[in-house]
Amino acid sequence: MSTTDRELRVGMVGYAFMGAAHSQAWRTVNRVFDLPARARMSLICGRDAGKVADAADRLGWDAHTTDWRDLIARDDIDVVDVCTPGDSHAEIALAALAAGKHVLCEKPLANTVSEARAMAAAAVTAQAAGVRSMCGFNYRRVPAVAMMRQLVADGRLGVIRHVRATYLQDWIVDPQFPLVWRLQRDKAGSGALGDIGAHIIDLTQYVTGRRITGVSAVTETFVKERPLPAGSSGLAATVDGAAADGNGADGHRPATGAVTVDDAAVFVARLDGGVLATYEASRFATGRKNALRVEINGSLGTVAFDLERLNELEFYDATRPAAEQGFSRILVTEGEHPYMSAWWPPGHLIGYEHSFTHQARDFVEAVATGVDPAPSFVDGLQVQLVLDAVTRSAELGSSWTEVEPALATVAA
Ligand SMILES: NC(=O)c1ccc[n+]([C@@H]2O[C@H](COP(=O)([O-])OP(=O)(O)OC[C@H]3O[C@@H](n4cnc5c(N)ncnc54)[C@H](O)[C@@H]3O)[C@@H](O)[C@H]2O)c1
Numbered sequence: 265m266s267t268t269d270r271e272l273r274v275g276m277v278g279y280a281f282m283g284a285a286h287s288q289a290w291r292t293v294n295r296v297f298d299l300p301a302r303a304r305m306s307l308i309c310g311r312d313a314g315k316v317a318d319a320a321d322r323l324g325w326d327a328h329t330t331d332w333r334d335l336i337a338r339d340d341i342d343v344v345d346v347c348t349p350g351d352s353h354a355e356i357a358l359a360a361l362a363a364g365k366h367v368l369c370e371k372p373l374a375n376t377v378s379e380a381r382a383m384a385a386a387a388v389t390a391q392a393a394g395v396r397s398m399c400g401f402n403y404r405r406v407p408a409v410a411m412m413r414q415l416v417a418d419g420r421l422g423v424i425r426h427v428r429a430t431y432l433q434d435w436i437v438d439p440q441f442p443l444v445w446r447l448q449r450d451k452a453g454s455g456a457l458g459d460i461g462a463h464i465i466d467l468t469q470y471v472t473g474r475r476i477t478g479v480s481a482v483t484e485t486f487v488k489e490r491p492l493p494a495g496s497s498g499l500a501a502t503v504d505g506a507a508a509d510g511n512g513a514d515g516h517r518p519a520t521g522a523v524t525v526d527d528a529a530v531f532v533a534r535l536d537g538g539v540l541a542t543y544e545a546s547r548f549a550t551g552r553k554n555a556l557r558v559e560i561n562g563s564l565g566t567v568a569f570d571l572e573r574l575n576e577l578e579f580y581d582a583t584r585p586a587a588e589q590g591f592s593r594i595l596v597t598e599g600e601h602p603y604m605s606a607w608w609p610p611g612h613l614i615g616y617e618h619s620f621t622h623q624a625r626d627f628v629e630a631v632a633t634g635v636d637p638a639p640s641f642v643d644g645l646q647v648q649l650v651l652d653a654v655t656r657s658a659e660l661g662s663s664w665t666e667v668e669p670a671l672a673t674v675a676a
Pocket of ligand 1: 277278279281282283309311332347349350352370371372401402459496497499
């Protein structure tokens with residue numbers, strides 16, 4: 265429970281899926297963690313006046329506005345939280361940093377490498393003035409994932425040989441599912457690759473402490489044309505008067521548009537230090553709703569994480585006597601485990617939304633104590649460089665494509 269009088273006044277842009285998840289985090293963070301500053305839910309921004317007023321009321325924000333520029337212009341906002349689609353991340357974050365606001369920006373950092381590079385450069389410049397920024401790769405904040413990183417850092421896996429990562433969903437298997445912004449390159453940058461592939465790229469680089477240095481990729485767009493949406497939020501959408509056979513209520517087919525992103529991306533990669541890795545991101549894995557799984561094999565052991573069992577970690581310790589070897593299931597709910605001392609007694613489980621509360625906790629603590637939070641915008645650029653290399657490799661018949669170190673490209 266926060267005991268300080270110091271406030272960080274947050275202005276958040278976007279109020280749908282991530283807007284709701286971040287609101288939950290801002291509402292909760294002061295009540296669970298003892299922090300050097302209190303997050304205040306000062307202002308929420310959305311383009312529709314009525315809807316943003318409703319969202320402010322429902323999600324617990326003091327005030328609302330319809331233009332993110334108003335939010336940035338205000339003196340009484342310290343933090344800008346960007347929860348919009350990727351096509352507006354760069355513009356909003358750059359303006360916020362220039363105005364001296366700390367920025368939390370959802371992933372992927374941007375839609376292109378050049379946007380991400382500009383954001384990373386601006387963040388590095390802003391650091392000198394004490395302005396902090398962070399990219400919202402929230403899965404780093406699942407306690408079991410943070411513990412996975414500790415096991416690797418403590419040498420419990422020995423020399424890392426393999427990384428195996430999949431992130432699978434199925435929400436667009438139906439060819440009549442409409443053409444939401446996530447299926448349009450100009451809005452989303454890429455498809456399954458940038459939306460969910462970005463998470464496993466960041467997560468595996470974070471857990472291993474190693475960088476992806478090169479990739480060979482294939483991507484596919486299975487359904488190339490889809491009906492236009494009447495409305496959408498998060499992963500849900502509607503088509504105007506559409507019937508199950510794809511015909512509208514009046515018997516006419518609804519207007520359609522081209523899908524301009526990948527539905528699935530599969531790639532092999534090398535990480536520095538001689539690690540071989542495989543990655544798969546798909547929205548066509550029928551039956552898999554939000555299935556993120558990562559396994560890391562080292563010379564002394566293996567560790568595996570499955571988001572559908574997010575309180576657990578599988579660990580194989582090859583240093584134990586042969587007769588006792590086997591995978592153990594660690595229930596990551598002890599007070600000694602990352603983040604867990606603030607929650608419930610051992611064995612009392614946490615869920616998806618807690619990763620966002622932990623993200624808010626780490627961000628507030630970093631800003632209030634004058635430390636740069638991670639993942640930084642440079643880390644976000646590193647992921648963007650991998651996304652770009654995957655796309656280019658796939659376009660060139662899976663040719664091997666090197667990934668530059670992000671910091672070198674910011675300095676260049
Ligand atoms: N960290 C995660 O696990 C995770 C999960 C889902 C989405 N995301 C990321 O979060 C971001 C938002 O995704 P979402 O699922 O919340 O999308 P969404 O469609 O549910 O919501 C987007 C919101 O942004 C608003 N918006 C769009 N353009 C705007 C503008 N110019 N000014 C003000 N508001 C604007 C929309 O009105 C809506 O409220 C994306 O970058 C996405 O990749 C992250």
